[in-house]
Amino acid sequence: MLLAALSAQATEAPTPHPAWKHLLQEQITRARRTHPQAFLRLAVAASRVDAMDAKKQATLAATAPGLRALGPEALWPMVERLAFPSQDKSSLPMRESARLALTVGLVEATGALxxxxxxxLWMELLEARDTPPLVLHAAAGALARLETLDAANALIAFARQEGPRGEAALDALGLCRRLVATRALAEALDARPDRERMRHIARALGDAGSVWAWKTPGVKARSEEGAIRRVAAEALVRVYLGTDGDVRRAVSNALLRVDAPETPALIDAARARAEPPQQAELDALSERLRRNPLR
Known part of the structure; x- marks a missing residue:
């Protein structure tokens, strides 16, 4: 079973310290004194979400870009709306889909910081029974981007659960570029889940090992880069011959994104054990890697 294959190092998500909301409230109160206009600008932005929702082309209106554009002073106004939701309906969008879009946008905009x-806060959203799936995905991504061992182990624990919460955590593990998270993804891929989950896991491994992501200044665990990219490449090469169609494309695309220096040797080793028809398939993979357009 897929989730049972995840690392047993984290079997239970840690519970946040009970004083955390008090600490956030202190920050919000201080921000209200020093930057009151930031709260007003967020209120104006929130008032426009119904109109954005009415014109949306996708499942949700894309609110995060506009919220990020409010600048760093909007952090605590946005946190207030997430951690201490208002009971005043007049301060919220009228449409349910617009309220969901606003919440997702608030999580994405603050999580990006x-x-x-x-x-x-991300832990609370992930643990709450009534958190909508789209908010679960945003919260899991926000937690993953912290790239701490605590975040990685929490996501591994959540990923062991069934349903939307586990799926959100598993998808987000690739954004938490820590070796323990990448190993958990490799184990999940080795379990040979259904095709859809294999595509998701392959993409997550591509996220974890992405050579371009590792060039960005925000990555924290730089000492783990080599091991993470190698573990991702090993897992992807291991399953390659057992895939076809869209799953194989997802696996090969992830290998191109990771572009680990060990990949050619891994393919050669797999070719040495393969039958002639499979050797031809691995030759095609080697050629695609040689012509990698992402380099």
């Missing part, structure tokens, strides 16, 4: 003080 990678502020470790918000880890308990």
């Amino acid at each position: 990678r502020d470790a003080r918000l880890a308990p």
Whole structure:
């Protein structure tokens, strides 16, 4: 079973310290004194979400870009709406889909700041029974982007659960570029889940090992880069011959993104054990890697 294959190192997600909301409230109160206009600008932005929702082309209106554009001073106004939801309906979008879009956008915009003080907030959203699936995905991504061992182990624990919560955590593990998270993804891929999950896991391994992501300044565990990219490449090469169609494309695309220096040798080793028809398939993979357009 897929989730049972995940690392047993994290069997239970840690519970946030009970004082965390008090600490956030102190930050919010201080921000209200120093930057009151930031709260007003967020209120104006929130008032426009119904109109955005009415014109949306996708499942949700894309609110995160506009919220990020409010600048760093909007952090605590946004956190207030997530951690201490208002009971005043007049301050919220009228349409249910617009309220969902606003919540997802708030999580994405604040999560992009990678502020470790918000880890308990992401944990609360992931643990709550009534958190919508799209918010679960946003919260899991926000937690993953902290790239701490605590975040990685929490996501591994959540990923062992069934349903939307586990799926959100598994998808987000690739954004948490820590070796323990990549190993958990490799184990999950080795379990040979259904095709859809294999595509998701392959993409997550591509996220974890992405050579371009490792060039960005936000990555924390730089000492783990080589091991993470190698583990991702090993897992992807191991399953390659057992896949076909869209799953094989997802696996090969992930290998191109990771572009680990060990990949050619891994393919050669697999070719030495393969039958002639499979050797031809691995030759095609080697050629695609040689012509990698992402380099």
